[in-house]
Amino acid sequence: MTEILSASILPAILFLTALIVLFSDKSAFDAFLSGASDGVRSAVGLLPSLCALIVAVEMLFASGFADFAAEALSPVFGALGMPSELLPLLVTRPISGSASTAVYTGLLEKYGPDSMTALIASVIMGSSDTAIYVISVYFSSINIKRTRHALAASLLTMLVTIALSAVLCKIFFK
Amino acid sequence: MLGKSFAVMVCFSFVFALFTGNVPALSGAILDGAAKAVTLSISLLGIMCLWGGIMSLLSYSGMIRKLSRVLRPVLRHVFPNAFSTGEGEEEIVACVSANALGLGNAATPLALSAMKKMQEYSGSDTATDDMVTLAVLGTSSFNLFPSTLVALRRAAGSADPYCIVVPIWIVSALGCLTAIILSRIMAPLTGRRAR
Numbered sequence: 001m002t003e004i005l006s007a008s009i010l011p012a013i014l015f016l017t018a019l020i021v022l023f024s025d026k027s028a029f030d031a032f033l034s035g036a037s038d039g040v041r042s043a044v045g046l047l048p049s050l051c052a053l054i055v056a057v058e059m060l061f062a063s064g065f066a067d068f069a070a071e072a073l074s075p076v077f078g079a080l081g082m083p084s085e086l087l088p089l090l091v092t093r094p095i096s097g098s099a100s101t102a103v104y105t106g107l108l109e110k111y112g113p114d115s116m117t118a119l120i121a122s123v124i125m126g127s128s129d130t131a132i133y134v135i136s137v138y139f140s141s142i143n144i145k146r147t148r149h150a151l152a153a154s155l156l157t158m159l160v161t162i163a164l165s166a167v168l169c170k171i172f173f174k
Numbered sequence: 175m176l177g178k179s180f181a182v183m184v185c186f187s188f189v190f191a192l193f194t195g196n197v198p199a200l201s202g203a204i205l206d207g208a209a210k211a212v213t214l215s216i217s218l219l220g221i222m223c224l225w226g227g228i229m230s231l232l233s234y235s236g237m238i239r240k241l242s243r244v245l246r247p248v249l250r251h252v253f254p255n256a257f258s259t260g261e262g263e264e265e266i267v268a269c270v271s272a273n274a275l276g277l278g279n280a281a282t283p284l285a286l287s288a289m290k291k292m293q294e295y296s297g298s299d300t301a302t303d304d305m306v307t308l309a310v311l312g313t314s315s316f317n318l319f320p321s322t323l324v325a326l327r328r329a330a331g332s333a334d335p336y337c338i339v340v341p342i343w344i345v346s347a348l349g350c351l352t353a354i355i356l357s358r359i360m361a362p363l364t365g366r367r368a369r
């Protein structure tokens with residue numbers, strides 16, 4: 001049931017898009033085209049930072065450091081029911097979108113996209129954001145010096161979503 | 175931030191490889207990594223183009239305004255001060271609605287102008303309760319369709335690239351709820367109650 005739902009959402013969104021284009025004025029498709037060219041620009045704009053960060057992540061995997069850190073922390077992660085290979089993702093996720101995307105693709109490749117590690121990683125990627133980056137953009141734009149509990153609350157929220165991702169994946173993909 | 179992430183990862187790898195004798199293995203990884211960045215960008219180019227178009231069309235069609243009407247009564251309780259003063263109220267409602275539709279590009283400028291209005295009203299360099307709630311909520315947006323993740327999973331050869339969609343809905347919705355609850359209950363703990 002959820003399989004059909006998941007695989008139908010994209011066609012349904014496109015159908016909705018088509019209806020909007022069909023029934024609104026002429027400039028609706030112009031809005032689509034301008035958004036699409038923004039999309040191309042951001043994909044191309046992603047390349048330089050992705051290049052640097054994927055190189056760094058590949059080095060991290062090749063040097064054996066990622067495995068070493070995962071092994072060292074596996075008792076802690078194991079107790080929480082979490083694969084310790086996720087560590088590099090958990091560290092980079094709150095900081096940078098490009099860095100966590102680089103780590104995420106590394107995990108997909110190393111463990112296979114349908115492994116439990118990759119599934120949990122996917123749900124973490126999809127349900128959390130670059131918390132530290134977002135907070136700093138929001139508050140620095142208006143010169144707020146004391147951000148009070150903003151960082152603590154957002155990192156705690158992230159911990160909750162990480163734990164939920166692991167629990168839910170184990171129930172969902174058994 | 176990006177530069178530091180890069181520098182820390184490279185330094186750790188190099189020093190660790192020195193001790194384990196893996197330095198020669200690094201040279202292959204470096205060339206592979208640079209090449210992978212290109213294949214990755216190309217495999218994302220199509221979906222980011224299409225998705226950018228869809229998102230911009232949804233904002234254009236007034237979906238944000240429609241959802242705003244539904245969410246307004248709920249948000250009154252989440253941002254009590256902004257609603258009682260009216261400062262930033264419109265922007266907050268529009269921003270949360272855009273986020274709920276997965277329209278991140280439309281949500282960020284709305285959030286920034288809501289922050290600006292609330293700051294002008296409080297006139298202080300300390301964040302108010304509602305500013306914190308908006309920022310924390312901004313770090314945990316509901317994800318309607320994770321287009322990039324599905325594209326990456328498909329490129330990696332997944333048997334069912336879409337299977338993550340429903341779990342992501344559930345976790346991201348619960349994440350939003352957690353963000354609201356935590357920022358509200360932690361507010362009295364962090365110093366004086368700002369207006």
